[in-house]
Amino acid sequence: MSRKRKAVILAAVLVAVGCYADVFGTGTNQFSIDFVLIGNADNSADANGYGAVDYDYRIGRTEVTIDEFAKARAADSLISDGDEGYWNDGTRTVGGGGPASYVSAYEGMKFANWLTTGSAIGGAYQFSGDGLTLLAVDRAAAVSTYGTVYVLPSEDEWYKAAYYKPINDGTYSLFANGSDELGDLTHGTTEGWNYYSSGYVNGFPNYMWEAGFGGPEQNGTYDMMGNVWEWCESAFDGSTNNPVADRVYRGGLATAGYGFLRSTSRNGFNPAADGNEAFGFRVAAIGATPVPAIVVSINIDSAVGIEWSSISGQSYQVQYSTNLVSTNWFDLGGVISATNATGYSVDYSTGVSHRFYRVISD
Missing domain, CATH: 3.90.1580.10 (paralog of FGE (formylglycine-generating enzyme))
Known part of the structure; x- marks a missing residue:
């Protein structure tokens, strides 16, 4: 039987309330x-x-x-x-x-x-x-x-x-x-x-x-x-x-x-x-106000799919954390360059009880 993660819907709530993360600096x-x-x-x-x-x-x-x-x-x-x-x-x-x-x-x-x-x-x-x-x-x-x-x-x-x-x-x-x-x-x-x-x-x-x-x-x-x-x-x-x-x-x-x-x-x-x-x-x-990244998360067996509204040509980074109020967020894979109005990424991690996700743009 496929194992479902409980935190998927909470990821949608995190982004839907209008929280955006802008990234600055290098290294x-x-x-x-x-x-x-x-x-x-x-x-x-x-x-x-x-x-x-x-x-x-x-x-x-x-x-x-x-x-x-x-x-x-x-x-x-x-x-x-x-x-x-x-x-x-x-x-x-x-x-x-x-x-x-x-x-x-x-x-x-x-x-x-x-x-x-x-x-x-x-x-x-x-x-x-x-x-x-x-x-x-x-x-x-x-x-x-x-x-x-x-x-x-x-x-x-x-x-x-x-x-x-x-x-x-x-x-x-x-x-x-x-x-x-x-x-x-x-x-x-x-x-x-x-x-x-x-x-x-x-x-x-x-x-x-x-x-x-x-x-x-x-x-x-x-x-x-x-x-x-x-x-x-x-x-x-x-x-x-x-x-x-x-x-x-x-x-x-x-x-x-x-x-x-x-x-x-x-x-x-x-x-x-x-x-x-x-x-x-x-x-x-x-x-310029960024397009809200409304996450629609989908269970795919033991993986989690993260989908968001995007702008073609814009670069995005999916990040995850185990705590909504934490300042420690980690990149999920590399930067994704959108080719249409929908961005998509999958978290294949195993042995994880819950995660929160957010999407940030360059």
């Missing part, structure tokens, strides 16, 4: 960032004027990690001054999956540029040759040139991803978990959030936790409430053409109370300043 410095799709374009703003976005976009599922930042900086040292590993510096031992910190808004922008072009100084953000001075922000030109462009999320993009209710009825929540009630905020644990409430979730010296450790939020993100402050591209004063204006940061902090988790809390700071160990960020992707 030992290769890494991937998981994104969630924020749809429902042309939504209205919240009562405070924030959150209206007239296009679909993607936003990082988690904050950028120490390891991700270090691998990008190893390829281009103009990205930053190299102090982003504070939470894994030996005194602090959160790990490489901890949030990159001591990051200025400019350094977040240069990281996003590198994701787009392989250069810290070119992309949506135009910097001087030494990488120290932001000259201009031009998303439209970057999209026209590169197609998919990585950016710091605008305040509206960040706000919508955190607080806009996915049922798309035009309403927003006060907290990113979809609730307006303080009683619905869990303090700590794998189902909660890292903020201060009559004490710290983690004591000295490891106040932060690994990006994505806590509970999921209503649009599939993690840690948009607590852990580290997150930079936005938008100027705090609302100006659109002043590169040196203070930039917005949002989302609360492991050492700050629940009031900073609210949608009503917004702050601004000098974009050239690292701030301190409390400042991190996540990235967004605008422009």
